[in-house]
Amino acid sequence: MTIETDYERKRRINRAAVARYQAKHKAEIAAYDANRRAANLDAFRRRNRDAKKVWYDANVEEARTRAREYARQHPEANKARAAAWRKANPERTKLLRQKAIERRKARWIEYLEQERQRYLKNYRADPGKFTAKGAKRRAATLQATPPWCDLAGIVAIYREAQHLSAITGIDHDVDHIVPLSGKNVCGLHVPINLQIIPSSANRRKLNKH
Numbered sequence: 001m002t003i004e005t006d007y008e009r010k011r012r013i014n015r016a017a018v019a020r021y022q023a024k025h026k027a028e029i030a031a032y033d034a035n036r037r038a039a040n041l042d043a044f045r046r047r048n049r050d051a052k053k054v055w056y057d058a059n060v061e062e063a064r065t066r067a068r069e070y071a072r073q074h075p076e077a078n079k080a081r082a083a084a085w086r087k088a089n090p091e092r093t094k095l096l097r098q099k100a101i102e103r104r105k106a107r108w109i110e111y112l113e114q115e116r117q118r119y120l121k122n123y124r125a126d127p128g129k130f131t132a133k134g135a136k137r138r139a140a141t142l143q144a145t146p147p148w149c150d151l152a153g154i155v156a157i158y159r160e161a162q163h164l165s166a167i168t169g170i171d172h173d174v175d176h177i178v179p180l181s182g183k184n185v186c187g188l189h190v191p192i193n194l195q196i197i198p199s200s201a202n203r204r205k206l207n208k209h
Contacts, residue, residue, distance in 0.1 A: 144180045149188075149189065
C-alpha cells in the first residue's frame with residue numbers, strides 16, 4: 001500500500017477544488033479566455049502592423065514594386081481586395097479620391113502654364129506667323145458658316161464650354177468634329193459639327209477627323 005505524502009494530498013485537494021470551480025464557473029472562464037485571446041490577437045496585429053509600417057517606410061520603392069507585380073499576376077484578386085477595402089472604408093476612399101482629383105488638377109494647371117509659356121516663346125520669336133494663322137482660321141470659319149446656320153446654337157455651345165472650364169478648373173475648347181480644313185474632308189461651322197473637349201485633347205486632335 002502506497003502512503004500518500006502531505007504534498008500529494010494537498011495537490012489532490014487543490015486539483016479537486018480547481019475542478020469544482022471550473023465546473024461551477026464554466027461560462028465565466030470561457031468568456032475570460034475568449035477575451036484574453038482576442039486581446040492577445042489585437043496586440044499581435046498591432047505589433048505586426050507597426051513592423052510592416054517601419055519596413056514600408058524604409059523600403060517604399062520595393063514595396064510599390066511588389067504591389068504592382070502582385071496586381072499584374074493576380075488582377076482579379078487585387079480588384080476584389082480593393083473593392084472590399086473601399087466598401088469597408090468609405091470616408092477614407094472619398095478623401096483619397098478627392099486628393100487624387102486635386103493632384104490631377106495641379107498637374108493640369110502646371111501643364112497649361114508650360115504650354116502657355118511655350119506658346120508665348122514661339123509667338124515672340126515669330127508674331128507674324130501666328131497673326132497669319134489666326135487670320136486664316138477666321139477666314140476658314142466664315143467660309144464654313146452657311147447662311148442657314150443656327151448662330152444662337154453656336155453661341156450656346158461656346159458658353160457651355162466656358163461654364164465647364166469655370167466649374168472644373170480645366171480649360172475646355174469647342175472643337176470641330178470634322179475639321180474646317182481637313183486633309184480629306186472639310187466640315188461646316190454649325191452646331192451639329194461642334195463638340196466640347198478639354199484643351200489638351202483639342203491640341204492633340206489638331207485637324208484630324
